[in-house]
């Protein structure tokens with residue numbers, strides 16, 4: 001293992017490959033489908049007495065977008081991450097018959113932040129949102145220490161473990177920034193969630209920790225608007241409404257998405273810092289974390 005100040009390189013042997021046996025994986029119910037494949041709720045029950053752990057199993061559906069190689073990269077990424085604010089890796093399961101593989105992760109009972117905020121609007125107050133924001137920020141700060149760029153930070157990819165804990169999930173688009181550069185240039189276009197993308201990511205396919213900061217600003221906006229259908233860009237039904245939201249958000253001048261209703265001014269100013277057009281003017285995650293902690297103190301008084 002070579003230790004260097006900016007990046008730690010794991011030799012391949014260090015990639016955890018906890019092999020789980022398919023015969024102990026008891027299917028329970030579907031959790032969701034994406035263009036990668038599907039995620040199912042299972043119980044990993046080697047003793048066969050239902051005392052095993054509930055797990056979320058992401059099954060690969062090799063299609064035009066996702067290949068076994070991409071999936072293997074996602075497994076390699078998740079298997080080296082150890083952080084309270086990142087969904088935990090449990091292992092991989094190969095079903096040789098069908099030449100497919102599954103990524104087994106801890107099961108978080110409350111699902112994604114979007115559904116949770118829609119269903120628990122009444123009992124998620126500003127303090128709770130700030131707590132979630134600070135946890136996402138800490139998870140991103142940890143990712144940055146390993147030079148990972150998430151590239152798909154959005155409320156749909158934040159999972160709710162409990163009413164006071166959220167975790168970052170879905171590392172399908174995550175890339176490592178090479179040690180001698182400060183950004184990652186993507187070659188394959190893929191399906192881009194452009195509303196969460198920083199301008200340089202759209203115009204030059206340039207991804208960095210600062211483009212993740214832009215996306216974090218969009219997650220803050222989703223959080224403080226309870227992922228409300230009307231102001232959540234991905235869920236805006238009328239395309240024209242989306243276009244002018246998009247233009248507002250990406251306009252070169254200072255115009256940005258309006259503050260969500262009842263959003264504290266200090267939180268809105270955080271969002272606008274994250275949406276600085278030039279990436280080197282955006283704050284880093286540690287500064288964002290400090291500012292959120294300060295706002296949380298004020299909220300307590």
Ligand SMILES: Cc1cnc(Nc2cc(F)c(C3CCN(C)CC3)c(F)c2)nc1Nc1ccc(F)c(N2CCCS2(=O)=O)c1
Nearest residue numbers: 031032033034039056105106107108109110111112156170
């Ligand atoms: C790793 C992981 C751990 N725990 C959980 N818990 C979980 C618990 C739940 F009650 C639900 C729902 C809640 C709503 N009712 C109607 C159906 C079940 C749920 F969706 C998830 N889910 C995980 N992953 C996952 C699952 C499903 C996904 F669509 C996505 N994705 C999100 C966009 C990229 S994605 O496709 O990867 C990730």
